[in-house]
Amino acid sequence: MTKTLVIQPVSRIEGHAKVTIQLDEAGNVQDTRVNVIELRGFEKFCVGRPVEEMPRIVTRICGVCPWSHHLASSKACDAVFGVEPPPTGRKLRELCNSVAYMEEHILHFFILAGADFVMGPDADPATRNIIGIIGKYPDVATRVVKVRHMCAKMLEVLAGKAIHPDASVPGGFSKPLLAPERDQLRKMADECLELAKFAIDFAKKNIFPQYLDVVKSLGVIETGFLGTVKDDGALDLYDGKLRLMSKDGTFADFPYDKYTDYISEHIEPWSYLKFPYDKRAGKFSMELDSPNGIYRTNTLARINVCDFIDTPLAQAELEEFRNNFGRPAQLTLLYHWARLIELLYNAENAIRLLDDPKITNFETRRKVEPRAAHGIGCVEAPRGTLIHDYTTDANGILTDVNLIVGTTHNNAPINMSVKQAAKAVIKDGRYDQGILNRVEMAIRAYDPCLSCATHKFDGTLAVRIDIYNHDGRLIDSMAN
Ligand code: MG
Ligand code: NI
Numbered sequence: 001m002t003k004t005l006v007i008q009p010v011s012r013i014e015g016h017a018k019v020t021i022q023l024d025e026a027g028n029v030q031d032t033r034v035n036v037i038e039l040r041g042f043e044k045f046c047v048g049r050p051v052e053e054m055p056r057i058v059t060r061i062c063g064v065c066p067w068s069h070h071l072a073s074s075k076a077c078d079a080v081f082g083v084e085p086p087p088t089g090r091k092l093r094e095l096c097n098s099v100a101y102m103e104e105h106i107l108h109f110f111i112l113a114g115a116d117f118v119m120g121p122d123a124d125p126a127t128r129n130i131i132g133i134i135g136k137y138p139d140v141a142t143r144v145v146k147v148r149h150m151c152a153k154m155l156e157v158l159a160g161k162a163i164h165p166d167a168s169v170p171g172g173f174s175k176p177l178l179a180p181e182r183d184q185l186r187k188m189a190d191e192c193l194e195l196a197k198f199a200i201d202f203a204k205k206n207i208f209p210q211y212l213d214v215v216k217s218l219g220v221i222e223t224g225f226l227g228t229v230k231d232d233g234a235l236d237l238y239d240g241k242l243r244l245m246s247k248d249g250t251f252a253d254f255p256y257d258k259y260t261d262y263i264s265e266h267i268e269p270w271s272y273l274k275f276p277y278d279k280r281a282g283k284f285s286m287e288l289d290s291p292n293g294i295y296r297t298n299t300l301a302r303i304n305v306c307d308f309i310d311t312p313l314a315q316a317e318l319e320e321f322r323n324n325f326g327r328p329a330q331l332t333l334l335y336h337w338a339r340l341i342e343l344l345y346n347a348e349n350a351i352r353l354l355d356d357p358k359i360t361n362f363e364t365r366r367k368v369e370p371r372a373a374h375g376i377g378c379v380e381a382p383r384g385t386l387i388h389d390y391t392t393d394a395n396g397i398l399t400d401v402n403l404i405v406g407t408t409h410n411n412a413p414i415n416m417s418v419k420q421a422a423k424a425v426i427k428d429g430r431y432d433q434g435i436l437n438r439v440e441m442a443i444r445a446y447d448p449c450l451s452c453a454t455h456k457f458d459g460t461l462a463v464r465i466d467i468y469n470h471d472g473r474l475i476d477s478m479a480n
Pocket of ligand 2: 014061062063064065449450451452477
């Protein structure tokens with residue numbers, strides 16, 4: 001008898017997903033699928049709206065990633081209106097980005113993913129969560145919650161509000177930073193840096209050495225990588241050129257508004273998520289034994305594609321990481337390690353920006369006029385390269401919207417890592433809570449945000465109805 005295992009909902013990720021694992025008669029994994037059971041559809045219903053409303057509308061795509069959409073959208077609007085924000089407007093946007101990153105990376109490492117390592121993959125699900133961590137390391141948990149709250153506070157000072165922001169506007173940033181506010185933020189940024197230093201030391205002592213065998217075996221696939229770098233090859237999370245690296249480490253650099261020359265989107269009838277792939281490969285395949293065109297984004301990708309990091313502490317960590325795992329590093333669970341290097345970079349970068357005397361200049365935005373245009377904006381969201389692509393008519397009304405979201409790039413890799421993990425841990429029909437949790441761990445490494453990623457909608461619903469007779473034989477199947 002064949003059997004289907006269902007993990008639903010996948011826990012400790014952003015959004016709703018289920019995993020189905022099909023076992024063969026011997027109880028080994030035949031196939032797996034990651035189903036995302038929600039639809040946001042912003043690409044469709046934003047058409048017909050004035051483009052300048054987009055930076056405010058897109059923050060509603062997701063309560064976790066509003067800043068990334070807010071900034072990518074503002075940049076797409078800059079391009080549509082043909083303006084470049086003044087240096088201070090740009091710096092304020094970048095500062096908000098770094099603070100939002102810290103909040104996100106702290107959330108993911110300690111609150112969503114950390115329990116698998118701190119409590120252990122096989123721990124009782126009742127304690128394999130933030131409550132368990134609070135019990136085991138109360139001081140760490142208190143500090144984590146405090147600094148996360150502080151990041152939200154910093155965003156409030158910078159932009160008026162932390163969630164669903166509206167301060168970034170076409171042409172710049174609407175709220176100049178006052179000197180007393182800067183001084184207040186500077187103290188908070190020091191505390192963020194101390195936590196970032198603590199987090200990577202803690203993980204290098206208490207987590208990674210203990211789980212090296214899991215890191216080396218779970219969710220392992222080999223792919224290319226996509227991320228953003230400055231002209232000199234340094235890591236950049238707000239602006240720069242895109243770098244698409246092949247799995248052998250060779251790469252191509254291109255401006256982000258040329259993304260369609262390099263990236264295509266494959267569509268599967270069973271998913272609201274598209275499957276972007278490297279167009280140069282010709283054909284898309286996410287078969288484990290013959291993948292084609294697959295690349296990954298998010299922390300590990302950015303740490304792989306950059307030549308260096310231009311802040312000293314993060315650069316020292318990058319060197320140690322590369323000495324251990326090479327470039328490009330492929331092991332999926334290393335996403336966590338790369339995330340902590342980025343946490344450190346963002347703390348250093350926030351301090352650098354706050355120490356820049358220009359940050360309190362009053363010229364933060366330029367005036368814009370509607371026109372018929374096509375504009376593309378791109379930032380590195382915590383969860384991967386985020387592209388907003390808008391077309392407007394002469395009145396500035398949107399006629400076309402395409403979003404390529406960080407998690408969407410990782411759709412095929414997540415499906416592949418889940419299949420690899422399931423095949424590795426489920427053998428001869430034997431599985432338990434801990435084993436199924438290992439399959440979820442392969443997903444969690446990617447820190448997916450599924451609310452953000454589900455925009456494919458062509459008028460048909462990704463629904464299939466299977467009809468089975470009384471003895472379990474499939475007798476009919478209907479799909480649109
Ligand atoms: Mg899209
Ligand atoms: Ni999101």
